Amino acid sequence: MSSGELGVVEENGARRDDLQDKGVDWLVALGRALSDPIRVRMLSMMAEGRGCCDFSGSGVPVEEGEEGICVCEFEETFGMGQSKVSYHIKKLKDAGLVHEERRGKWTFYSLDREAASGLLGEAPERLLSGTSKRSVVGAAAEASDRARVLFLCTHNSARSQMAEGLLRHLAGDRFEAMSAGTEATHVRPLAIRAMEELGVDISGQESKPLDRYLQEPFDYVITVCDDANEACPFFPGAANRLHWSFEDTSKAEGTEEERFEVFRSVRDRIRERIEDDLVATDGDTPTS
Secondary structure, eight states: OOTTTTTOOEETTEEHHHHHHHHHHHHHHHHHHTSSHHHHHHHHHHHTTOOSOOOTTOOOOOOTTOOOEEHHHHHHHHTOOHHHHHHHHHHHHHTTOEEEEEETTEEEEEEOHHHHHHHHHHHHHHHHSHHHHHHHHHHHHHHHTSEEEEEEESSSSSHHHHHHHHHHHHHTTTEEEEEEESSOOOOOHHHHHHHHTTTOOOTTOOOOBGGGGTTSOEEEEEEOSHHHHHHOSOOTTEEEEEEOOOOOGGGOOSSHHHHHHHHHHHHHHHHHHHIIIIITOSSOOOOO
């Protein structure tokens, strides 16, 4: 049976349904790239077209008139480490908005003006065109079907961060995972290391304050430490409010390896709870 008989149209040797799927993927990447105010500010910095690293003693060479900004300037502007800068840059690159150039040992990033102009101009057409429109609507409906889960602990530095990464890794097609703390700090390196053992990268996750999510609806709000459970007995947007008690990894003592064993143990217990109480459920609401 031919592709024509199947109702599949070929365009330049590619199946049209494949092209439409790629269009949907690109729209999703563009939406993700522009959904964070830090990335929008990064684009604004790159759009200025100014030279990189005008910092005394930065050690980065720059010629007058050169475009491009290196990681160190983003680090200075936003007060974040290289791994988080790289995380945001990757989102912009995935959407085709950023040009990368190596000069010696330094990498410079600039706005790909021609590509950005073309891509942003195509977005409405791609969004509203024929079957592509139906695909986008279907993708949005699928996304809305995912249960929204917020993990809470005091500092949003280890337990809740590992829980967010684990749920996204284990069942990201069914759950939209987030985490926050009653106060925001930073993601602990030992938590990142523990997750790397499972092939899960949480280095790009950030510690976030609970206030950010207070006005949002969630299917589950799950506290993973006793202090957060006491500080947040009621969450206005939660359909289900659960508490899972895990050992406080920040109080682990001993050598780095001994402390790492505590992080690893807590990680495994969190994974078991997620698999048993969320991933394995068939629409049934956990009770504790």
